[in-house]
Amino acid sequence: MKKEIEDYYQKYGQKVYAYLISLTRAPDIAQDLTQETFLQALRSLDKFNNKCSVCTWLCQIAKNLWFKELKRCKYHPSAYCEPDMNALDISIVPPDEQTESADTKMYILKQIHELPEREKEIILLRATGAMTFEEIGQLFGKNGSWARVTYYRAKQKLRKE
Structure with a gap:
């Protein structure tokens, strides 16, 4: 069972992490939640019923953990800090362009x-x-x-802005 989770981590770890980055916008929190996701998966592996893909199952666990984290932070606001948007930017750009890029990124x-x-x-x-x-x-x-279709419609809403 432990070997199976290790295999899942190798195969889906980056996808779960990327999913959590999209939710949290904070690499440190996403990393912690990714680890917690696989710990929860190990504990509940026997309950996995193959009604969905493993990746979907893991992302559901991750999503539930994120909601749990948000609830916890609601009652303990000091436990959560505003994410550093520059931590997500891995490109090397001149400072003036970084400022424009950061402003644009923040607006989007x-x-x-x-x-x-x-x-x-x-x-x-x-x-x-x-x-x-x-x-x-x-x-x-x-x-x-x-x-x-939902993605397309959401993009259209963003373009109107």
Whole structure:
């Protein structure tokens, strides 16, 4: 059973981490939650019923852990700090362009976070490259076409802004 989780971690660890980055916008929190996700998966591996892909199952665990974290932070605000948006930027850009880029990135992220929760999550999952449309559809209990159409409509809303 432990070997199976190690295999899952090797295969899906980056996808789960990318998914959590899209939710948390904080690399440190995403890393902690990724580790907790696989710990929870190890504890509940016998309950996995193959109704969805392993990746979808792991992302559901991750999502639930994130919601639990948000709830905890609601009651203990000092436990959560505002994410460092520059920590997500791995490119080397001149300082003046960094400022413009950071402002643009912040504006776009604010617009994304004003979208309804479902649309926001789909946009972020696709933007990080964490999941395919099929996997996103499974995560929401729908199909890939639904995810593709929802993504397109959310992008259209963002373009209007």
